[in-house]
Amino acid sequence: MQRSATRDFAVGLFLLGGMLALAFLSVTVGGASLTRNGGFELFAHFDEIGGLKPRAQVAISGVKVGQVHDISLDENYRARVHMDLRGGLELPIDTSASIVTSGVLGDRYVVLQLGGETEVLKSGETISFTEPALLLERLIGKLIHNTDVSKE
DSSP states (O other): OOOOHHHHHHHHHHHHHHHHHHHHHHHHHTTOOSSOOOSEEEEEEESOOTTOOTTOEEEETTEEEEEEEEEEEOTTSOEEEEEEEOTTOOOBTTOEEEEEESSSSOOEEEEEEOOSOSSBOOTTOEESEEEOOOOHHHHHHHHHHOOOOOOO
């Protein structure tokens, strides 16, 4: 049985395309970006990040405008979140940052709420107004253990 070179080439090309598609899907699902968002960087300090991870999305009005680049501790032992946003954004200096959950038990991400000031944040500055992550475990614990028992 003799194989034709054209058929072998087609099968090899098909396998190569399948492997490239699989590699692209694994990178995309993992949340990695193949391009840098433009170098507009902002920082925010939070008391509680509740499982926020690097590469988590940063959104304004539900639209992804960047991702979390790095998370570290500052000198006061608060979480310092480094965000890489797309270039060209003009965010007012009174913009606030909140950590929210996607769905009931989903991933955490950062939401930016725009303020009303005319002065804008510059790359490398820190967002002053932040709201920490709301931990479902703590809310349930307060509901269960913090019952108000009146004295009779």
